Amino acid sequence: MGYSSSVYKAAADRLFERRIKAEKDADRRRMAIYEKLPRTKELEKQISQCGIKAARAVIKGENVVSEMEKLRDQNLSMQKELKEILISGGYGENAFEPEYSCKKCGDTGYYDENGKTLVCSCMKQALIACACEELNRTAPLTLSTFDTFSLDYYDKAEDTSIGISPYNQMSKILRYCKSYAENFSKKSESIFMKGATGLGKTHLSLAIANEVIKKGFGVIYVSAPSLMQRLEKQYFSRNDDDSAINMLLECDLLIVDDLGTEFHGQFSVSQMYNIFNSRMLSNKPLIINTNLTMRELEKIYTERFVSRISGNAQKLDFLGNDIRVRKK
Numbered sequence: 001m002g003y004s005s006s007v008y009k010a011a012a013d014r015l016f017e018r019r020i021k022a023e024k025d026a027d028r029r030r031m032a033i034y035e036k037l038p039r040t041k042e043l044e045k046q047i048s049q050c051g052i053k054a055a056r057a058v059i060k061g062e063n064v065v066s067e068m069e070k071l072r073d074q075n076l077s078m079q080k081e082l083k084e085i086l087i088s089g090g091y092g093e094n095a096f097e098p099e100y101s102c103k104k105c106g107d108t109g110y111y112d113e114n115g116k117t118l119v120c121s122c123m124k125q126a127l128i129a130c131a132c133e134e135l136n137r138t139a140p141l142t143l144s145t146f147d148t149f150s151l152d153y154y155d156k157a158e159d160t161s162i163g164i165s166p167y168n169q170m171s172k173i174l175r176y177c178k179s180y181a182e183n184f185s186k187k188s189e190s191i192f193m194k195g196a197t198g199l200g201k202t203h204l205s206l207a208i209a210n211e212v213i214k215k216g217f218g219v220i221y222v223s224a225p226s227l228m229q230r231l232e233k234q235y236f237s238r239n240d241d242d243s244a245i246n247m248l249l250e251c252d253l254l255i256v257d258d259l260g261t262e263f264h265g266q267f268s269v270s271q272m273y274n275i276f277n278s279r280m281l282s283n284k285p286l287i288i289n290t291n292l293t294m295r296e297l298e299k300i301y302t303e304r305f306v307s308r309i310s311g312n313a314q315k316l317d318f319l320g321n322d323i324r325v326r327k328k
């Protein structure tokens with residue numbers, strides 16, 4: 001799919017930074033090893049001089065073949081010694097080589113196969129991530145993390161109608177969300193968060209988004225009203241550029257907050273349904289938050305819509321008292 005030139009640039013920059021970091025790390029490692037195992041420095045120097053010596057032998061033209069053989073043997077034995085020293089010093093035998101994040105392309109984003117230059121999967125992933133970030137520019141993404149989520153706000157007394165305390169319920173939910181973020185993959189399950197206002201639904205979904213973005217996945221966080229606004233703007237302007245809609249379908253994780261609070265006309269309901277449905281059909285994870293009850297949602301979106309999304313997701317029922325009020 002096509003991206004804007006700023007997305008291409010951001011993705012290329014991201015890979016470039018990875019490559020430079022791997023190379024700088026390797027330089028730093030080399031300096032530390034030279035200090036600790038000085039013989040390695042000498043060996044590297046001599047190995048690099050083998051090439052110059054070979055060139056000299058060719059220019060001189062005397063006994064080129066036997067001179068070359070001698071140099072090659074020397075080179076091999078020095079390489080062997082170098083590896084042995086590195087290993088006995090507790091390093092890997094390739095400790096001087098940069099450790100690229102992508103072994104396939106060396107963090108260049110491209111690799112050659114059968115004489116053709118191909119775009120590496122790490123570049124494709126960086127493009128998705130950068131395209132999502134561009135769409136998230138106005139979202140309050142970095143404000144809520146797992147570290148700033150506290151269980152102290154939830155009562156330890158059992159809610160007799162449900163048979164569990166808000167504290168225990170929210171501990172379970174927090175554990176689930178942390179493990180979800182930690183083990184996230186493109187095939188992770190979907191989540192349906194529901195509960196009254198001010199209980200941490202937005203907070204925990206942003207915390208998940210932050211962790212998953214750090215792993216390099218493309219995440220779009222959007223509130224249902226702003227999603228609808230974007231979809232309608234695109235619809236009414238008959239804009240041919242449908243890349244924003246494509247990203248909603250393509251991104252690795254789509255988070256739709258405050259479902260039910262948007263203006264719900266016929267058009268918005270069917271658009272939303274189509275997006276959710278296509279993602280579910282291709283097993284792409286979705287996180288939906290709502291502070292409406294199932295009954296209220298059904299009134300807006302029909303029973304079919306609601307049972308389809310809740311049936312395909314892990315349901316998390318948030319309990320407690322409004323934390324916005326408690327924090328004041």
Ligand SMILES: Nc1ncnc2c1ncn2[C@@H]1O[C@H](COP(=O)(O)OP(=O)(O)OP(=O)(O)O)[C@@H](O)[C@H]1O
Nearest residue numbers: 148149150196197198199200201202203291323324
């Ligand atoms: N467990 C928590 N620890 C610390 N802060 C919290 C916690 N839960 C919520 N908050 C904070 O309280 C405020 C309200 O939480 P949040 O927006 O996540 O609620 P919500 O469940 O999404 O509510 P709504 O249904 O109204 O959207 C936010 O500022 C959030 O950071």
Ligand SMILES: [Mg+2]
Nearest residue numbers: 201202257258
């Ligand atoms: Mg919220």
Ligand SMILES: [Zn+2]
Nearest residue numbers: 102105120122
């Ligand atoms: Zn790669």
